[in-house]
Amino acid sequence: MSETSTFTALRTRLFSVAYRMLGTRADAEDVVQDAWLRWHDSDREAVQSAEAWLVTITTRLSIDRLRSRMAERASYVGWWLPEPIVEFDEHTPESNAERASEVSMAFLWVLERLSPEERAAFLMRQVFEHDYADIAAMLGKSEAACRQMVHRAQQRVQQQTPRFQVQKEQHHALLGRFIAAAQLGDRAAMKTMLADDVQLVADGGGKVNSYLHILHGAGRVAGSFWSLEHQYPQQVAYRQARVNGEPGLVRYVDGQLESAQSFRIENDHIVAVFIVRNPDKLTGVPQTIF
Structure with missing residues (x-):
């Protein structure tokens, strides 16, 4: 050879x-x-x-x-x-x-x-x-x-790290329900899918607005999704995708790429959300919704 x-x-x-x-x-x-x-x-x-x-x-x-x-x-x-x-x-x-x-x-x-x-x-x-x-x-x-x-x-x-492997179908289904609740701005529904001690980590790299601290708790995490929908009504769209080998989401605002998101799931609840917003790290993702 x-x-x-x-x-x-x-x-x-x-x-x-x-x-x-x-x-x-x-x-x-x-x-x-x-x-x-x-x-x-x-x-x-x-x-x-x-x-x-x-x-x-x-x-x-x-x-x-x-x-x-x-x-x-x-x-x-x-x-x-x-x-x-x-x-x-x-x-x-x-x-x-x-x-x-x-x-x-x-x-x-x-x-x-x-x-x-x-x-x-x-x-x-x-x-x-x-x-x-x-x-x-x-x-x-x-x-x-x-x-x-x-x-x-x-x-x-x-x-x-999770103690139990989540089936891909279960992961997909939970994210589908979460997308629906997020697009309706239904904080109560989102909270039922989030663990009480869920955390959200966001990476904007100083290039775009992003949380500088880790958000903790179902109320605050659900509120972060609700606030974006409230700020841009009918303009937020999600696409399910594989993100680092697992079911995840890509979010678009007014047709433009806003973030790629990964979720850690345990016991049919989301226990961690990782949101990458730094545009330098999203060059390999379609920039407009399709």
Whole structure:
């Protein structure tokens, strides 16, 4: 197999690693491109496993890129959310290749709480199922240190992720009912679908108006949807879509793209809402309703 075909066959996997590490398409694509350049210049006869070599390089490059982005994210206006991957066709090859729970907005939001090396160790072990010897070689650490990092990261992730997988049909149905209530401006109906301790995280990046604090409680979250409908009567429209592998919503105001939204659901109630409004993160989404 040629160097190009070998890399092409692994490109989707490399992008999956880089995107989960970095949370933006542009950074992930840059890392994958850097990995290609290093692969092109490498002594491939000395490489025992092309996949192991490329995943290691991609992981190390992602750690370096994430470290360089930490200062930028620290000064980011409001809350930083990953760039959403929005698909209106549920049967694309990319959709079939991903397990939604491992790329969901809720999952990536939790990963933002980890250090770059913790994030890499956790992903390599829990998502990509590498053994600790491989992870230790990737990170230049002992196996014991990697086990400890994964253990700490797993504790944090388990505290903030759903305990039960929600069926896609149930997720779709709940969002359908929620859209109907939102478009009617029915706060009472929306509240019945929201957990009492629901939270809403919005990312405007200082480019558009957005909440700078996390909203807590069914009343406040329902009120945020009601207020937009009240401000723009008959002008707010929703489309259901896959957002990071899970059923989500894309919202348009007066025909123009306003946000992409992801929902975490437990026990048939919405427990978290993630709304990306930063236009820089929505360039891959249709800008006008269709």
